[in-house]
Amino acid sequence: MSVLVYIESEEGKFKTASLEVASYAKEVAQMLGTTVTGVTFNTEDVSELATYGVDKVLKINNSKLKNFNAEAYADALKQAAEKEGTKVVVVSQSANSKYLAPLLAVHLNAGYASNVVAIPEGASPFVVKRTAFTNKAFNFTKIDTDIKIIGVSKNAFGVKESQGAATAEDFSPNLSEEDFSVNVINVDKAKDKVTIADAEIVVSGGRGLKGPENWGMIEDLAETLGAATACSKPVSDMGWRPHSEHVGQTGKPVAANLYIAIGISGAIQHLAGINSSKVKVVINNDPEAPFFKAADYGVVGDAFDIVPKLNEKLKEFKAKNA
Amino acid sequence: MKILVCISHVPDTTSKINFTDNNTQFDTNGVQFVINPNDEFGLTRAMWFKEKQGASVDVINVGGPETEPTLRKALAIGADSAIRVNTPATDGFQVAKQLANVAKEGGYDLIIAGRESIDYNGGMVPGMLAALLEANFVNTCIGLEVDGNEAKAIREIDGGKETVSAKLPLVIGGQKGLVEESDLKIPNMRGIMMARKKPLNVVEPVDVTVHTEAEKFEKPAPKGAVKLVDPDNLDELIQLLHKEAKVI
Numbered sequence: 035m036s037v038l039v040y041i042e043s044e045e046g047k048f049k050t051a052s053l054e055v056a057s058y059a060k061e062v063a064q065m066l067g068t069t070v071t072g073v074t075f076n077t078e079d080v081s082e083l084a085t086y087g088v089d090k091v092l093k094i095n096n097s098k099l100k101n102f103n104a105e106a107y108a109d110a111l112k113q114a115a116e117k118e119g120t121k122v123v124v125v126s127q128s129a130n131s132k133y134l135a136p137l138l139a140v141h142l143n144a145g146y147a148s149n150v151v152a153i154p155e156g157a158s159p160f161v162v163k164r165t166a167f168t169n170k171a172f173n174f175t176k177i178d179t180d181i182k183i184i185g186v187s188k189n190a191f192g193v194k195e196s197q198g199a200a201t202a203e204d205f206s207p208n209l210s211e212e213d214f215s216v217n218v219i220n221v222d223k224a225k226d227k228v229t230i231a232d233a234e235i236v237v238s239g240g241r242g243l244k245g246p247e248n249w250g251m252i253e254d255l256a257e258t259l260g261a262a263t264a265c266s267k268p269v270s271d272m273g274w275r276p277h278s279e280h281v282g283q284t285g286k287p288v289a290a291n292l293y294i295a296i297g298i299s300g301a302i303q304h305l306a307g308i309n310s311s312k313v314k315v316v317i318n319n320d321p322e323a324p325f326f327k328a329a330d331y332g333v334v335g336d337a338f339d340i341v342p343k344l345n346e347k348l349k350e351f352k353a354k355n356a
Numbered sequence: 357m358k359i360l361v362c363i364s365h366v367p368d369t370t371s372k373i374n375f376t377d378n379n380t381q382f383d384t385n386g387v388q389f390v391i392n393p394n395d396e397f398g399l400t401r402a403m404w405f406k407e408k409q410g411a412s413v414d415v416i417n418v419g420g421p422e423t424e425p426t427l428r429k430a431l432a433i434g435a436d437s438a439i440r441v442n443t444p445a446t447d448g449f450q451v452a453k454q455l456a457n458v459a460k461e462g463g464y465d466l467i468i469a470g471r472e473s474i475d476y477n478g479g480m481v482p483g484m485l486a487a488l489l490e491a492n493f494v495n496t497c498i499g500l501e502v503d504g505n506e507a508k509a510i511r512e513i514d515g516g517k518e519t520v521s522a523k524l525p526l527v528i529g530g531q532k533g534l535v536e537e538s539d540l541k542i543p544n545m546r547g548i549m550m551a552r553k554k555p556l557n558v559v560e561p562v563d564v565t566v567h568t569e570a571e572k573f574e575k576p577a578p579k580g581a582v583k584l585v586d587p588d589n590l591d592e593l594i595q596l597l598h599k600e601a602k603v604i
């Protein structure tokens with residue numbers, strides 16, 4: 035019966051998004067009067083998970099699962115769900131979770147709701163609130179199937195600590211050859227760089243920065259804040275920045291704690307994608323820029339003057355508050 | 357190579373989002389519908405395969421007659437024929453089931469869908485379709501080459517990218533990167549004329565058990581006014597972010 039959570043990790047460290055979905059699962063489990071089972075892949079020490087509401091950990095250790103493989107991971111999670119008699123599976127909305135959840139939904143014959151932002155309104159009917167129209171609206175979705183999968187949006191619920199201990203047991207799902215028919219040839223991942231998906235703070239630059247040569251100050255500011263860098267669509271289309279930094283309705287969604295927009299006008303497509311960030315700051319020399327209507331804090335002025343100054347002041351602030 | 361491109365018919369990105377019937381229906385009044393942007397990148401990649409490697413390209417949509425102009429646009433861009441499954445799209449699983457039913461008959465080598473559609477943002481149709489067809493699946497696909505029976509795809513991952521190989525039949529969830537923005541084609545007059553003569557087949561839906569139902573909608577609460585900080589007083593901004601917003 036227990037609520038099953040797919041726990042993602044990288045180099046043995048749990049993803050914050052997974053601690054958030056574990057916290058979410060705990061609350062769902064309490065609502066349903068059951069417990070939380072977390073499934074981990076190739077992580078040794080799982081004791082930390084108890085702090086976030088996990089009661090039992092199924093540890094999968096399999097060298098074939100070293101690289102993420104959606105089909106194989108989905109198959110493993112399906113078998114874990116069957117073993118636990120699970121009625122609710124909770125996943126994050128990371129790239130990997132979004133990849134495997136639809137496969138898992140078909141394999142478990144489960145209804146799946148993605149981009150969920152709140153705890154289900156009740157157990158029966160089972161209704162969840164999710165974002166739709168790229169954050170321009172919310173939609174209440176009723177899941178009718180016996181087994182349900184919930185994809186929880188980043189930062190929608192928060193990481194919550196709870197008390198308790200977790201038991202751990204090894205779990206070896208039976209994986210078939212077909213599970214490995216998509217093969218990873220190469221992984222190209224920036225080391226030591228905060229990703230937009232994981233970042234608490236995102237510093238984003240637009241066409242107002244005039245050219246790629248001016249991104250030094252954006253990167254400096256991001257470094258001071260421990261932030262990821264992002265950009266508006268035209269900036270990536272012109273090749274000033276890589277596509278992977280394009281955020282907005284047709285790019286990556288941003289659900290950070292703090293989003294700082296520099297030289298970005300605030301077009302509807304841009305705002306749609308970043309709107310679920312908690313606090314938004316805009317720096318723009320045009321007081322009429324639409325972004326000022328969407329932001330919490332704003333500075334009207336020249337980015338080339340403001341950003342380096344802000345960076346210096348933040349460094350002082352960080353030094354004092356360290 | 358036989359390619360099927362799944363086309364979602366979505367409101368233009370600038371549309372005002374409103375609801376009717378006691379907030380249970382999306383208000384289509386005055387809304388312009390377009391090919392879902394993620395699907396358009398995929399369609400353009402399909403046209404590339406057609407031109408460079410030889411392929412037939414069918415496009416498909418699950419929806420009522422009102423989606424036909426969107427399919428005609430895809431034909432004008434260069435698809436050979438279109439299929440409309442004659443039923444409103446109600447959730448990701450229902451759409452995937454309808455698509456799978458047609459795709460099974462069609463014997464496609466490559467099925468290109470979009471990572472997500474920009475209306476309901478479900479992000480589930482491509483994966484569910486692949487699972488129903490027992491085909492290989494690559495999501496958030498930003499690069500795709502096909503050589504004989506083998507595909508090499510680049511997938512965007514959090515913080516980087518991954519190159520994978522897989523045999524056909526393959527389903528992808530595509531996005532920008534499959535082709536560049538500048539490669540997108542605006543249909544020309546000739547394309548539009550030809551599209552009128554291309555086949556648009558309407559097929560009837562199969563029965564599907566309901567998995568999820570969209571019940572009602574709600575708009576986000578209106579936002580409070582922005583607090584402006586003087587550019588000569590950036591310390592104030594830092595204090596606000598620290599003490600008031602508590603984000604640094």
Ligand SMILES: Cc1cc2nc3c(=O)[nH]c(=O)nc-3n(C[C@H](O)[C@H](O)[C@H](O)COP(=O)(O)OP(=O)(O)OC[C@H]3O[C@@H](n4cnc5c(N)ncnc54)[C@H](O)[C@@H]3O)c2cc1C
Pocket residue numbers: 239240241242243265266267268269280281282283284285296297298299300301302303304307317318319320323335336337338369393
């Ligand atoms: C189908 C579709 C999908 C789209 N999807 C996206 C998307 O996902 N993401 C996205 O970002 N856009 C998207 N767009 C594009 C969007 O409509 C805007 O064109 C784009 O966001 C504008 O980018 P920008 O703000 O960087 O540039 P601009 O609109 O040119 O704004 C530049 C801003 O910089 C300011 N500025 C100039 N100089 C300075 C200075 N010295 N100091 C401070 N400020 C300065 C200007 O006042 C201006 O407000 C999409 C468009 C379409 C049609």
